[in-house]
Amino acid sequence: MRLLHTSDWHIGRTFHGHDLLDDQWRVLSELAELVRAERVDVVLVSGDLYDRSVPSGEAVRLCVDVLERIRDAGARLVVTPGNHDSPQRVGAFAEFAAAGGLHLHTRTSRLHEPTVLEDEHGPVAFYGIPYLEPDPARQVLRSTSAPGAAEQDIGRDHPSVLGEAMNRVRAELAGRPAARSVVLAHAFVTGGEASDSERNIAVGGVDRVPAAVFDGVDYAALGHLHGPQRVSELVRYSGSPLAYSFSEAGQRKSVWLVELGAEGVSEVRRHELPVPRELATVEGTLEGLLNDPDHEAFTECYVSATVTDETRPQDGMRRLQQRFPHAVHMDWRPAGGRAGAALRYSEAVRGRDERQIVRxxxxxxxxxxxxxxxxxxxxxxxxxxxASEVRE
Incomplete structure (x- = not known):
């Protein structure tokens, strides 16, 4: 069985105010072509289909179109929600969707119930663990203990709730000795490298989960971190399909192609995705940025500029966009730093009239x-x- 591991689509996200729906369509629709070319059997989406819990109509339409294209290309899908998603919205009509090959795992109380698919070597059990917000997840997990089991306290942090979730997965899997197993999860696993575009999920300063929590399964398909990376041979992040911050400028976005043989994972290959528009960072005086021929290669990129003029340039962004039409961010950092030490407000205004203070x-x-x-x-x-104060 061949799997395609992807995550963190964040459909509906903007990039410094710039709409990304067209870029997202260009990349995500490519997944259907990859499914067809590589004869992928199952596509795994490990959370954050959307960028917000209440996505726009346009974002929902794009997501549905992409999922339909993947299904029409011949793959079934297993999907879990991430910390940006609403599990209730993503999981709506889950039972009906499963009949069409879209398996939505969105309920914490049922995370131990797998989707079981067959290939020539037998069954493969797919367990989808939705993003577990520690306190709500703890309450659900405590209230859904196995009948007759002693109530066990669960900590109020990510390692505790995900650890309990995986204990339930392993207990269920023990009753399937012939099955190979895949877990989808959305979490920050120790050893992963973060980017600027992920939302902080720390609770009480604790957000990271040890990779050993996934021991006992054949493959852990992770989501949340936006850079493609390998935590261990069988525990991996696919990363986001597009760059969502300039900290990701050096990343090559990709998906993992995972081959399951009779004994588990036999091969994992990385497939790079197309880049609709490159990212570039430039620095210098505004006049230098506008005229330096070395920057000509960046005219079609999303550009973040740091201008170093001693005085903040007037209409800086507008002027930058005359050369770089897709400039989305400008920061002003005078080359020599600002002169003089910062004063407390009371000292700064002492002995000065209103006009001088404003100037x-x-x-x-x-x-x-x-x-x-x-x-x-x-x-x-x-x-x-x-004058207005006098009138009052």
């Missing part, structure tokens, strides 16, 4: 004094404020 505020924000026309505008605004 100094503008100078501090921009790194340079306001122009003559700007000073006149500020003075006029102060006069209007004083």
């Amino acid at each position: 100094d505020f503008v100078a501090n924000c921009r790194g340079g004094d306001p122009s003559e026309s700007e000073r006149a505008l500020l003075d006029r605004a102060l006069s209007d404020v004083r």
Whole structure:
């Protein structure tokens, strides 16, 4: 049986305010072509189909279209929700969807109940563990202990609830001695490397789970971290299909192709995904960025620029976008740093009139004094404020 492991689609996400639906469609629809070319039997999606718990209509339509294309290409799907998803929304009509080859594992109380699929070597049990928010998951797990079992306390952190979840998976799997096993989970596993675009899931300062929690299964298909990586040979993150922060600029986005033989995993291959638009970071004075021929290669990239002018450039982003139409972020960091030590507010305003305070505020924000026309505008605004106070 051949599996395709993917996760963290985050459909509906924006990139510094830029709509990514077209980019997401271009990459995710490629998965259907990969399923067809590689004769993939099952596609695993380990959480975060959407970027928010209440996705837009456009995001839902895109997700449904992608899932349909994958199914039409010949693969069945096993899906779990991540920390960005609403389990109730993702799991709606799960029983009906399973009849069409889409298996949605969204309920904490039923995480030990696998989807069992067959190949020429026998059964493969797929266990989907939805993202486990520690306290709610703890309550559900405590209330759904096996009949007659002594109530066992479960800690209020990620290692405790995921550890209990995996204990239940292993107990169920013990009754299937002939089955190979795959677990989908959405968590931060020790040994993984984070990016800037993942939402913090720490509870009480504890977010990481030891990789040993997945001992006893043939393959753990993880989601949450956006960089493709191997925690161990059989515990892997596929990463997100697109870059969602500039910290991911050096990553080559990909999926894992996992071959299950008679004895378990026989091969794992990495397949790189297309890049709709590259990311680039540039630094220098605004005039240098606008005119340096070395930056010509970045004109079609998403660009994050650090401008080093001593004074904050006026209309900096607009001017950058004249050369880099897809510039999405600009940071101002004067080359020499701001002159003078920062003063406490009470010291900064002592002995100064309102006009000087306002002018100094503008100078501090921009790194340079306001122009003559700007000073006149500020003075006029102060006069209007004083006049309104007199009328009141």
